[in-house]
Amino acid sequence: MKSLISINDFNKEEMMQVLDLARKYEAEPNCPIFSDKVIACIFFEPSTRTKLSFETAVSRLGARVIGFSSLPATSIAKGESLKDTIKMVSNYADMIVMRHPLDGAARYASEIAGCPVINAGDGANQHPTQTLLDMYSIWKTQGTLENLSITMVGDLKYGRTVHSLLQAMSHFNPRFRFVSCPELEIPWEYEHFLDSRNIPYSQHNVLEGQIQDADILYMTRIQQERFQDPMEFEKVRNLMSLDASMLTDTKPNLKILHPLPRVNEIATDVDERPEAYYFDQARNGVFTRMGIITYLMNQ
Amino acid sequence: METKKKLKVSAIRNGTVIDRIPAEGLFHVIEILGLAKRDLQMTFGTNLESKVLGTKSIIKITDKFFEEDDVNRIALVAPDAVLNIIKEYKVVEKRRVVIPSEIYGLVRCLNPRCITNHELIKTRFTTSMTSDGIVLRCHYCEKETEQKNLQIISNN
Numbered sequence A: 001m002k003s004l005i006s007i008n009d010f011n012k013e014e015m016m017q018v019l020d021l022a023r024k025y026e027a028e029p030n031c032p033i034f035s036d037k038v039i040a041c042i043f044f045e046p047s048t049r050t051k052l053s054f055e056t057a058v059s060r061l062g063a064r065v066i067g068f069s070s071l072p073a074t075s076i077a078k079g080e081s082l083k084d085t086i087k088m089v090s091n092y093a094d095m096i097v098m099r100h101p102l103d104g105a106a107r108y109a110s111e112i113a114g115c116p117v118i119n120a121g122d123g124a125n126q127h128p129t130q131t132l133l134d135m136y137s138i139w140k141t142q143g144t145l146e147n148l149s150i151t152m153v154g155d156l157k158y159g160r161t162v163h164s165l166l167q168a169m170s171h172f173n174p175r176f177r178f179v180s181c182p183e184l185e186i187p188w189e190y191e192h193f194l195d196s197r198n199i200p201y202s203q204h205n206v207l208e209g210q211i212q213d214a215d216i217l218y219m220t221r222i223q224q225e226r227f228q229d230p231m232e233f234e235k236v237r238n239l240m241s242l243d244a245s246m247l248t249d250t251k252p253n254l255k256i257l258h259p260l261p262r263v264n265e266i267a268t269d270v271d272e273r274p275e276a277y278y279f280d281q282a283r284n285g286v287f288t289r290m291g292i293i294t295y296l297m298n299q
Numbered sequence B: 001m002e003t004k005k006k007l008k009v010s011a012i013r014n015g016t017v018i019d020r021i022p023a024e025g026l027f028h029v030i031e032i033l034g035l036a037k038r039d040l041q042m043t044f045g046t047n048l049e050s051k052v053l054g055t056k057s058i059i060k061i062t063d064k065f066f067e068e069d070d071v072n073r074i075a076l077v078a079p080d081a082v083l084n085i086i087k088e089y090k091v092v093e094k095r096r097v098v099i100p101s102e103i104y105g106l107v108r109c110l111n112p113r114c115i116t117n118h119e120l121i122k123t124r125f126t127t128s129m130t131s132d133g134i135v136l137r138c139h140y141c142e143k144e145t146e147q148k149n150l151q152i153i154s155n156n
C-alpha cells in the first residue's frame, strides 16, 4: 500500500509511470476500471478547483465519490480529532484524497488510515498532484523533461508549488532562474538543495530580460497579505508581471505555466498567445490525477 | 587525561561521569535522561573551565550505566559530551555521544502550523549536520528546525 503525500515519495521512475498513465488517459478519458471502488474526497478547507478536478478524475475512472468539504458542517467543528475522522472515513473508502490547512496532516493521516492517501494540499507544505500535473504539462509541451531551462517568478518563498516542482525537476538536469523580490526569495534550504545536487540557478529581481532563453516560464501569484506596505506590493508586482510585449525573441518552444488562480501577474493579452498554456495545464490535472489514482490503487 | 586532573567534584566508585556538557545544557541533559525522576545518587558541576567549550558542566551518577540509544538522545543539547564509565574509581571506557539519524519525541517542531502542534502526535525528525550545527527535519511538515531553536519537550 502506497500513499502520495510528498513529491519526494516518488522516485524518477514512478513519476514517469504516472505521466505515462496520464498520457494514456488523455487519449481515452473514459476508463471505468474502478467501478467497484469508493474514493473519499475529504476537504478540511475549501478548494473548489482541486476538488472538482479530483472528483472528475474519480468519476472518469468509474469509482464512486464520498466525502465532505470544509467546516463547519462536519464533526471536525465539534472538536473531533483528525485521527478519529480518518479512522472513520477509512472504514468506508478504498482510498482517501484529502486537503487540510495544517502542514503534515496528510502524512499523519497516511499513518493511521487503512488505505492509500493522496495529499491534495496540506497547509503550506506539499501539493504533489499539482507538481505532477505541472510535470505532465512540461513533458507534453517540451517532449522531454531533461535539460530544460526553467524561469520561476513571483512568490518563491511561500509558494509550495514552486518548491515541489523544483524538487521534482531536480531528477532531470534542469537550469533555474528565480525572479522575485528580496521579501519573497527562495528559502535557503532550497538553495542548499540545489547546491548539493550541482544544479545551476541564478536570482533576479526583475522579470524583464529573464525570459529569452527559457523553455518554461512558471508564474505564481503574489499575495498582498505578504506585504505590510501596499505601495511596496504594487511596486514589486509591476516588476514581476508579464504582458504580451515582453514575449519577443523568446524560444519557439517557450510555454507559460501558472498553477492558477491568477490575479494580474499575467496580463490578459497573453492569454491568446501560443506560449500561454495555463488553461490547458489545469485540464491536464484530471488526466494526471487519474494516473496517480491508478498507480496507487494498483500497488 | 581529563580524569586525572581531578574533576573538582568528588570521585565515584562505580557509575558514569558525563563530561563536556555545555554549561547551559545541563538541565536539558538531566531532563532528557529522566535523571530527576529516579532515585539516583548524583553530583553536578557547572561552569567549570573547559579547553573545548570555554565552560562546561559535568554530571556524575553513581551505579548507573546507560544504554547507547538512551544516551545518544543528549547529543542534541550536548553534542561534544563524553561518557566516562567508572569501575572501582577507574575510567574503564570513554564513549562519545553520536547524533541519532532519527529522533522520536523529545523535541517540539518549531512550525506552529505543524500538525504535531495541534494533535497528540509523537514528533519525529531526521537529523543532519550543517556548519551551523544539527538541523532537524520534521517527518510531518517537512520543515527544518535548527539547533539554536530546539525546544525540548518535557516529561518525555
Ligand SMILES: [Zn+2]
Pocket (backbone or CB within 6 Å): A104, B109, B110, B111, B114, B115, B116, B138, B139, B140, B141, B142, B143
Ligand atoms: Zn513539523
